[in-house]
Amino acid sequence: MIVGVPKEIYPGERRVALTPAVVPLLAKAGLEVVIEPGAGAAAGYPDAQYQEKGAKVLPDRSAVFAQADIIVQVLSHGANDKNGASDLKLMRRGQGLIGFLRPLSSAQAVQEIAQAGVSSFSVELIPRTTRAQSMDALSSMASIAGYKAVLEVANALPRMFPMMTTAAGTITPSKVLVIGAGVAGLQAIATAKRLGAVISAYDVRPAVKEQVQSLGARFVELPLETQDAQDARGYAKAQDEAFYAKQRELLGRTVAENDGVITTAVVPGKKAPVLVTADMVKGMAPGSVILDLAAERGGNCELTRPGETVVERGVTIMGPINLASGVPYHASQMYARNLTSFLTNLVKDGKVRPPESDDIIRDTLLTQGGEVVNVRVREMLGMPKPVASGS
Ligand code: NAD
Numbered sequence: 001m002i003v004g005v006p007k008e009i010y011p012g013e014r015r016v017a018l019t020p021a022v023v024p025l026l027a028k029a030g031l032e033v034v035i036e037p038g039a040g041a042a043a044g045y046p047d048a049q050y051q052e053k054g055a056k057v058l059p060d061r062s063a064v065f066a067q068a069d070i071i072v073q074v075l076s077h078g079a080n081d082k083n084g085a086s087d088l089k090l091m092r093r094g095q096g097l098i099g100f101l102r103p104l105s106s107a108q109a110v111q112e113i114a115q116a117g118v119s120s121f122s123v124e125l126i127p128r129t130t131r132a133q134s135m136d137a138l139s140s141m142a143s144i145a146g147y148k149a150v151l152e153v154a155n156a157l158p159r160m161f162p163m164m165t166t167a168a169g170t171i172t173p174s175k176v177l178v179i180g181a182g183v184a185g186l187q188a189i190a191t192a193k194r195l196g197a198v199i200s201a202y203d204v205r206p207a208v209k210e211q212v213q214s215l216g217a218r219f220v221e222l223p224l225e226t227q228d229a230q231d232a233r234g235y236a237k238a239q240d241e242a243f244y245a246k247q248r249e250l251l252g253r254t255v256a257e258n259d260g261v262i263t264t265a266v267v268p269g270k271k272a273p274v275l276v277t278a279d280m281v282k283g284m285a286p287g288s289v290i291l292d293l294a295a296e297r298g299g300n301c302e303l304t305r306p307g308e309t310v311v312e313r314g315v316t317i318m319g320p321i322n323l324a325s326g327v328p329y330h331a332s333q334m335y336a337r338n339l340t341s342f343l344t345n346l347v348k349d350g351k352v353r354p355p356e357s358d359d360i361i362r363d364t365l366l367t368q369g370g371e372v373v374n375v376r377v378r379e380m381l382g383m384p385k386p387v388a389s390g391s
Pocket residue numbers: 127128129130132133136139142179180181182183184185202203204205208233234235236247264265266267268273275
């Protein structure tokens with residue numbers, strides 16, 4: 001079976017789906033790798049390294065699509081909302097596709113992939129079970145985004161993070177607040193701690209309090225009823241607008257006390273809740289910085305503009321999208337490992353295993369035989385249940 005790696009085409013994207021190091025691991029599982037010339041160059045992996053490890057460099061992109069049984073990408077159509085659709089015409093019925101497809105927020109793209117007859121697997125839908133942990137691409141990319149978010153804030157602040165005692169006086173440490181302490185938030189706390197900031201963090205799920213404290217941050221307790229904040233899969237549940245209004249009111253003072261605020265609060269399949277209003281931004285000292293990691297999902301700050309940095313009354317509000325792409329070498333290394341685990345579970349004896357045989361395959365299979373087959377996605381997109389269920 002041949003696995004094809006096209007070069008990423010989303011503007012500014014520097015990651016690559018597979019790195020040279022995983023080529024021999026895939027070969028052991030009977031999977032041959034072909035790449036588009038320069039596929040890994042922007043991530044720091046030249047073609048020659050792929051060749052040394054046994055991958056073939058084909059003449060161009062269309063040759064990769066023509067030869068591969070399965071195409072692996074970082075941002076596929078759906079997650080690549082700029083030019084991802086252009087790949088669909090290079091694909092054929094029955095061909096496999098694995099990548100970020102953003103299935104819960106791009107109904108039209110999902111339908112288009114289905115209509116192309118492609119069997120697609122969405123890495124966003126990998127279940128968060130112990131067995132699937134080595135495939136969890138969302139967590140890999142969230143860790144990197146959390147790390148990079150802190151570097152961006154540190155760079156934009158007119159202050160330093162650590163306390164310094166110098167002959168010119170004592171510098172007080174910067175104060176950083178992290179709202180949303182999931183994978184990205186916890187990594188942001190750990191990184192800001194290493195840089196010497198004083199950190200506090202808040203999450204709607206009380207279960208994270210201990211994790212926050214174990215990283216040396218203060219957990220901000222808000223007098224809010226949050227018993228029912230977590231679903232069975234460990235994700236935050238959506239709350240009603242009255243809850244979010246109360247949350248904003250209570251968070252206001254904490255936000256104003258901090259120099260840097262990193263927000264990561266999202267709820268699967270929903271627009272991100274607004275937790276920092278324009279008024280709250282007004283209450284912050286000039287020079288403060290907000291980095292909204294939820295920008296791509298609508299933003300946690302009312303003033304966030306996705307993909308842009310705005311300055312409002314001296315407060316810088318950054319809404320980066322695709323932060324993980326800014327650390328392409330390690331992001332690709334982690335993603336390639338995730339995909340290798342996924343592929344070696346998916347393919348046995350040169351064939352893709354049927355979805356009924358495995359919960360990871362069943363949960364991630366999005367489209368097959370011209371249909372959107374994933375029950376969860378069909379529900380979210382308001383489609384009726386499929387006759388023959390794929391999930
Ligand atoms: P996420 O990206 O869906 O959300 C980020 C954080 O925002 C979450 O912690 C969430 O509780 C928080 N949030 C949502 N609404 C909020 C609000 N109104 N105010 C404040 N915070 C709010 O979450 P994630 O990073 O993907 O992680 C979700 C959970 O899954 C975590 O408990 C994580 O440890 C767990 N997890 C488990 C596995 C595994 O078992 N294999 C793998 C990865 C993550």
